[in-house]
Amino acid sequence: xxxxxxxxxxxxxxxxxxxxxxxxxxxxxxxxxxxxxxxxxxxxxxxxxxxxxxxxxxxxxxxxxxxxxxxxxxxxxxxxxxxxxxxxxxxxxxxxxxxxxxxxxxxxxxxxxxxxxxxxxxxxxxxxxxxxxxxxxxxxxxxxxxxxxxxxxxxxxxxxxxxxxxxxxxxxxxxxxxxxxxxxxxxxxxxxxxxxxxxxxxxxxxxxxxxxxxxxxxxxxxxxxxxxxxxxxxxxxxxxxxxxxxxxxxxxxxxxxxxxxxxxxxxxxxxxxxxxxxxxxxxxxxxxxxxxxxxxxxxxxxxxxxxxxxxxxxxxxxxxxxxxxxxxxxxxxxxxxxxxxxxxxxxxxxxxxxxxxxxxxxxxxxxx
Numbered sequence: 525x526x527x528x529x530x531x532x533x534x535x536x537x538x539x540x541x542x543x544x545x546x547x548x549x550x551x552x553x554x555x556x557x558x559x560x561x562x563x564x565x566x567x568x569x570x571x572x573x574x575x576x577x578x579x580x581x582x583x584x585x586x587x588x589x590x591x592x593x594x595x596x597x598x599x600x601x602x603x604x605x606x607x608x609x610x611x612x613x614x615x616x617x618x619x620x621x622x623x624x625x626x627x628x629x630x631x632x633x634x635x636x637x638x639x640x641x642x643x644x645x646x647x648x649x650x651x652x653x654x655x656x657x658x659x660x661x662x663x664x665x666x667x668x669x670x671x672x673x674x675x676x677x678x679x680x681x682x683x684x685x686x687x688x689x690x691x692x693x694x695x696x697x698x699x700x701x702x703x704x705x706x707x708x709x710x711x712x713x714x715x716x717x718x719x720x721x722x723x724x725x726x727x728x729x730x731x732x733x734x735x736x737x738x739x740x741x742x743x744x745x746x747x748x749x750x751x752x753x754x755x756x757x758x759x760x761x762x763x764x765x766x767x768x769x770x771x772x773x774x775x776x777x778x779x780x781x782x783x784x785x786x787x788x789x790x791x792x793x794x795x796x797x798x799x800x801x802x803x804x805x806x807x808x809x810x811x812x813x814x815x816x817x818x819x820x821x822x823x824x825x826x827x828x829x830x831x832x833x834x835x836x837x838x839x840x841x842x843x844x845x846x847x848x849x850x851x852x853x854x855x856x857x858x859x860x861x862x863x864x865x866x867x868x869x870x871x872x873x874x875x876x877x878x879x880x881x882x883x884x885x886x887x888x889x890x891x892x
Contacts, residue, residue: 527597528620528621537600544571545571573799575800575810585814587818593803595823603659621660626729631751632734661724672692728806733745733762740769803823809825809826829880841890849873849886850878854883
């Protein structure tokens with residue numbers, strides 16, 4: 525599963541990308557993109573998903589190796605308020621965005637040096653989100669209009685294509701009015717029928733407010749009330765952070781990080797919270813395998829059966845699946861051991877159709 529960090533130019537996208545992927549000062553050139561500039565090429569890296577449960581299990585088993593869940597994150601060119609380009613370059617940009625599964629909208633809440641951007645625009649978090657939305661809506665609108673033209677010019681349509689035509693004609697005027705597809709109240713069946721188009725406005729979004737150091741310390745910034753109301757009205761997940769502060773802290777030696785986190789009143793870096801939100805927005809959960817060799821978090825979609833979850837480890841385990849021995853991480857922590865959990869009836873045997881729950885610790889039994 526892949527997420528893309530999108531935002532207007534000079535919003536701090538590359539800095540956020542470096543934070544998500546754990547890239548330090550030594551890993552990137554210059555100052556990690558924290559400057560009034562813009563990425564011109566897509567870049568892809570892996571982001572670790574912090575999870576206190578796997579940290580607990582690692583402390584308990586003291587394995588040779590600990591592996592957290594990961595998601596792919598990409599940094600893409602800034603979306604300009606006046607358009608992101610034209611021709612082949614724009615086509616390439618939009619084609620890439622259709623391959624991702626979720627977006628991180630990065631919204632800047634502070635002013636930067638005059639002339640640093642290709643166009644002038646005021647600091648307005650809501651307007652910035654709507655600008656990003658509109659860019660994606662227009663891209664989806666173009667896809668719908670092209671498909672409608674082909675269907676209407678078709679001399680013979682199948683029953684499926686007739687239903688497709690009816691649905692696209694219904695969503696077209698709403699897209700033309702600037703509405704995202706995920707706000708149109710589409711049924712699960714309708715969403716499923718549209719999957720082949722990889723519509724950008726059907727992909728989940730997590731918002732990030734990027735504050736200046738002064739704004740972060742003051743817990744306030746211009747337009748915050750309107751932004752909060754907008755978030756509540758649209759039921760959007762959001763994280764507020766100062767990418768500059770967290771980037772500087774990331775570059776410190778481990779022993780100094782806690783000192784500065786305390787100085788800024790940060791219990792946990794917001795980037796960790798963002799990673800978890802993004803993981804959930806992608807519809808992923810984690811199950812764990814444990815032992816002295818390795819403690820590992822495995823990523824699977826919500827609703828995955830035990831047999832299919834086994835396939836995340838190896839196809840041979842899925843093919844030869846016999847049963848899953850399961851205990852929740854919370855029950856394991858409460859009882860303190862597998863044997864104590866078994867004595868309390870908390871260690872269960874589950875069949876192939878068992879739906880794996882987030883935080884399950886699983887041992888798979890299978891025939892070779």
